[in-house]
Amino acid sequence: MIWNEAIECADRETIESIQLERLKKTVAHVYENVGPYREKMDEKGVKPEDIKTLKDITKLPFITKEDLANNYPTGLFAKDMGDIVRIHASSGTTGKPKIAGYTRSDLDMWGECVARCLAMAGATKDSVVQVAYGYGLFTGGLGAHIGAETMGATVIPMSSGNTQKQLMFMQDLKSTHLCCTPSYALTIAEAAEKAGLKPDEITLQGGVFGAEPWTEGMRNEIEKRLGIHAHDIYGLSEIMGPGVSTSCSENAGMHIMEDYFLPEIIDPDTLEPLPDGEKGELVITTIGKEGMPLVRYRTRDICYLTHEKCACGRTLARMSRVFGRTDDMLIIRGVNVFPSQVETVISRFEDTLTMNYKLYVGREDNKDTFELAVELADGLAIDDIKFVENLRSRVDHELRSILGIGCKIRFLNAGTLPRSEGKAVRVEDSRKL
Amino acid sequence: MLIKQMSVFVENTTGRLGELTRVLADDGIDIKAATIAETVDFGILRCIVDDPEEATKVLKAKGFTASITEVIAVELSDKPGGFSHVLEILAKEQIGVEYIYSTIHSKEGTAAIVMKVADPQAAADTLQKHDVRTYKMQELLKLGE
Numbered sequence: 001m002i003w004n005e006a007i008e009c010a011d012r013e014t015i016e017s018i019q020l021e022r023l024k025k026t027v028a029h030v031y032e033n034v035g036p037y038r039e040k041m042d043e044k045g046v047k048p049e050d051i052k053t054l055k056d057i058t059k060l061p062f063i064t065k066e067d068l069a070n071n072y073p074t075g076l077f078a079k080d081m082g083d084i085v086r087i088h089a090s091s092g093t094t095g096k097p098k099i100a101g102y103t104r105s106d107l108d109m110w111g112e113c114v115a116r117c118l119a120m121a122g123a124t125k126d127s128v129v130q131v132a133y134g135y136g137l138f139t140g141g142l143g144a145h146i147g148a149e150t151m152g153a154t155v156i157p158m159s160s161g162n163t164q165k166q167l168m169f170m171q172d173l174k175s176t177h178l179c180c181t182p183s184y185a186l187t188i189a190e191a192a193e194k195a196g197l198k199p200d201e202i203t204l205q206g207g208v209f210g211a212e213p214w215t216e217g218m219r220n221e222i223e224k225r226l227g228i229h230a231h232d233i234y235g236l237s238e239i240m241g242p243g244v245s246t247s248c249s250e251n252a253g254m255h256i257m258e259d260y261f262l263p264e265i266i267d268p269d270t271l272e273p274l275p276d277g278e279k280g281e282l283v284i285t286t287i288g289k290e291g292m293p294l295v296r297y298r299t300r301d302i303c304y305l306t307h308e309k310c311a312c313g314r315t316l317a318r319m320s321r322v323f324g325r326t327d328d329m330l331i332i333r334g335v336n337v338f339p340s341q342v343e344t345v346i347s348r349f350e351d352t353l354t355m356n357y358k359l360y361v362g363r364e365d366n367k368d369t370f371e372l373a374v375e376l377a378d379g380l381a382i383d384d385i386k387f388v389e390n391l392r393s394r395v396d397h398e399l400r401s402i403l404g405i406g407c408k409i410r411f412l413n414a415g416t417l418p419r420s421e422g423k424a425v426r427v428e429d430s431r432k433l
Numbered sequence: 434m435l436i437k438q439m440s441v442f443v444e445n446t447t448g449r450l451g452e453l454t455r456v457l458a459d460d461g462i463d464i465k466a467a468t469i470a471e472t473v474d475f476g477i478l479r480c481i482v483d484d485p486e487e488a489t490k491v492l493k494a495k496g497f498t499a500s501i502t503e504v505i506a507v508e509l510s511d512k513p514g515g516f517s518h519v520l521e522i523l524a525k526e527q528i529g530v531e532y533i534y535s536t537i538h539s540k541e542g543t544a545a546i547v548m549k550v551a552d553p554q555a556a557a558d559t560l561q562k563h564d565v566r567t568y569k570m571q572e573l574l575k576l577g578e
Contacts, residue, residue: 376498378493379493381440381500381502382440382477382498383477383479383502384470384477384532385470388442389472410444411442411474413442413496413497413498414496414497414498415495416444
């Protein structure tokens with residue numbers, strides 16, 4: 001089902017005219033109401049009236065996570081607190097939390113965006129949507145919630161954790177859709193298997209998973225173990241939260257809600273725009289938000305775009321899966337390593353390894369150490385060392401060919417690593433540099 | 434003639450083997466023979482227990498990678514040449530031995546040795562032809578009683 005066909009299937013000309021009108025309005029709004037924007041634009045010598053076409057967006061300065069930190073807590077708000085009805089914040093693991101403020105109209109827009117996402121996952125007003133993202137400052141729980149409510153579906157606001165209760169409600173209320181992080185979806189699948197539930201005994205039909213990078217291998221595993229279609233949802237708390245884009249049933253990239261978010265891809269080093277199909281950093285301009293609009297916000301997420309019409313009928317531009325975050329990138333012995341690359345390799349060994357893994361980075365004798373600990377699949381029969389050493393050398397070979405560096409590999413019994421209830425902690429970097 | 438041995442993957446960390454054997458103890462499982470093949474970061478525990486199906490089930494429930502492997506248990510006479518006699522019979526039939534270990538109990542004047550070979554049934558048949566005794570599971574468990 002397509003929630004808003006007039007927009008989601010509109011021709012390029014229509015979308016671009018909406019975008020241009022809203023871009024002009026947004027730029028004028030931040031220039032007038034947000035000091036730091038005005039300063040940045042004045043510094044570059046660009047005025048709101050210089051934006052005459054969509055291409056003129058490149059004249060505008062970028063805004064970064066550092067700008068958000070420097071203007072903590074509300075320095076980038078474009079509305080008075082009297083008009084702000086909701087606050088969310090990022091977890092702030094890398095410094096001060098990033099605070100975002102929403103007006104009533106911003107919340108309506110959010111509900112519309114997430115309703116479109118849920119419809120892409122097959123939900124309707126008759127669906128039962130179990131929200132197992134955390135509720136609170138984190139945008140996952142309340143974001144999925146507002147979308148399901150906008151749609152008129154039945155929402156079960158579980159929040160994350162308490163996996164046994166998740167299973168009980170899922171069975172008793174016959175949930176049709178699950179919203180949570182992909183790693184938590186796997187935790188739930190594992191608990192369902194332990195409880196003796198088969199995929200066809202689970203009433204779920206679709207899942208909308210996001211808030212952490214995941215791979216195609218992990219999607220396949222979730223789909224198989226829960227017997228559902230898994231959809232990828234993308235968003236950032238500072239931009240809005242989940243609902244910026246979602247993958248449809250074609251699983252061919254995530255449709256961006258282009259009437260609210262204007263996407264660009266840039267080379268993170270030269271800052272030059274990159275064409276469709278080329279991997280680079282995603283830059284987003286919010287063109288529908290009032291409370292805290294962000295113009296040319298550098299997301300740090302690496303992906304590529306396509307503007308081709310999708311087989312599902314939607315014309316909205318699509319972004320690829322996020323390959324990694326420039327912030328998640330590890331530099332090990334001088335080589336760039338993304339945890340998602342390691343995950344891709346693990347998923348090739350689905351008969352022997354699980355998606356429960358952790359990377360340990362350390363430093364010994366002035367050299368970086370790099371270790372992968374990964375849990376073995378259920379039901380393996382291991383009687384000899386050769387089996388394990390053979391597996392190790394095959395994994396090592398694949399990792400080297402993808403990463404370009406070697407990695408110590410340690411196998412673990414199932415259940416040894418802590419289970420995720422939200423964003424999985426995949427990396428422990430104990431280097432003190 | 435074949436013996437069901439349990440094989441378990443164990444991380445090489447202090448206390449891990451203790452956790453494993455505690456799971457067995459709490460389930461009332463008795464260990465009759467055991468050996469570990471070890472590497473730097475993991476080991477494989479191979480053992481003969483009085484109820485291998487139950488032991489495997491309870492360990493799996495605790496996340497251990499446990500499985501059953503078929504082996505043979507051979508009675509040797511406890512004197513010089515007892516062991517080589519058996520190995521020579523197997524070698525003559527081109528039956529290679531992957532690993533061996535001994536049980537805790539044995540009959541007076543004999544030793545009971547657990548052997549992993551590629552084709553345990555063929556090995557048992559060959560030994561029987563040469564009047565070498567291989568234990569049935571129940572017989573092996575009764576040793577020492």
